Amino acid sequence: MVTPSLRARVRAGMIEEIKAVARRHLATDGADLSLRAVARDLGMVSSAIYRYFPSRDDLLTALILEAYDALGDAVETADADADVDDLRGRWFAACRAARTWALAHPAEYALLYGSPVPGYAAPDDTVAPAQRPPMTLLGILRDGVTSGRLATPDEVLPEPLRGDVAELVDQTAVALPPALMARGMAGWTQLFGLISFELFGRINRALPHRDEYFDHQIGLMADLLGLPGPRLRC
């Protein structure tokens, strides 16, 4: 193993330091990250940042990648920590983990799932990490199908759509009946919508018990998915 040179180690530390300060600025000042402000905080001149990141967008991309991975880690470990046979419990754990991470890192969540920055185009590196949370949810459904505890919904997709969803099933390599795949995507969409509404302030201030509201709405989707466990209907 080759030990990196002193300069390489200092450089790696500098990159991490820049990202840390940038992340802090993101959390306090919002999404419009200022390179010059980051440089000021580091006691540098703005042009020095360009030794480590070729442009502001590249720094943003690095932060986005880290955020995707942090969210993916949170969701995956929450799923893994739950009882593997408790499908409903795993669904709730994964969804709650996503929400908890988003509430703790609102600016980074906005970076991932907010409106795209006008001039910015996410590189292909971000595709795989971005799919980790929905993949985790689909994995729960797949486990339910393979273990026979999750029934296939009885609706049939109309033909042009059925082919699309079947292709998506192939691409994601998560074998699911198309109808269940569509319901799973509905669950993922609902999770994103719930978090976004709560975070971007569109949710009504008249809902003080947000944890309970979130759980209830997630439970509705769990029912729709047919996840076994204590249903909402009492």
Add this chain to the structure above:
Amino acid sequence: MVTPSLRARVRAGMIEEIKAVARRHLATDGADLSLRAVARDLGMVSSAIYRYFPSRDDLLTALILEAYDALGDAVETADADADVDDLRGRWFAACRAARTWALAHPAEYALLYGSPVPGYAAPDDTVAPAQRPPMTLLGILRDGVTSGRLATPDEVLPEPLRGDVAELVDQTAVALPPALMARGMAGWTQLFGLISFELFGRINRALPHRDEYFDHQIGLMADLLGLPGPRLRC
């Protein structure tokens, strides 16, 4: 009736012209609206814009208000044009109208439902227009309840949540059983999530038939709401 002075009429026309140019810039260049660019297009100097809008945020607010009203009009007329007794048809019409408007005005949709601009705080004027689309959806459910064609879901909300939702029912003045209200909010959340994913995300690259996908997902929520009509289950 007092005829406004020439100067007042010119001023009103100028305000409209600035908004029109700004809206065009929004559509082409994205959300980061440049006052100077708008002024250039109008053959003015940037400082002249401040005679009509005290700040860039105020111009943005005016555009946001117009966008909310345009979306609200689209959704409400789509609902009104449908057969008043066809609850499921009205739900579909309203949701499709929202999506159609969003696809036709992506930048304005992003302005309304994207991540909030860091320094910008939406004034209270925007609250009422912002609630028109979800209110339309809830109105469909209310009509179903009052006409007896829409059954109350059989789940019971746990207590802290039930009070919140009941208060929300009071505030919105749309009399709905709390459980149905919660399901209606799920439908609204799903609609927002579907449109946002299609507009912002990369989830649908493998879904060429987006109309059919949207209709199917909306149909899932219509089933969840118990809207009478041809269900998805074939």
Add this chain to the structure above:
DNA sequence: GAAAGTCAAGAGCGGTGCTCTCGATTTTGA
């Protein structure tokens, strides 16, 4: 020990939102 590579700093370019002043024009009211 010289050549090559890397670094921070500074100046500068064109862009942004915004403020202020200054004449010119229009509206108002005695």
Add this chain to the structure above:
DNA sequence: TCAAAATCGAGAGCACCGCTCTTGACTTTC
């Protein structure tokens, strides 16, 4: 009617932004 008041566009200027280029000092490599 005619002067005072209000409104207007233009311009200069401030502080900030992302980014580029050059310069001189430093470190690594051969």
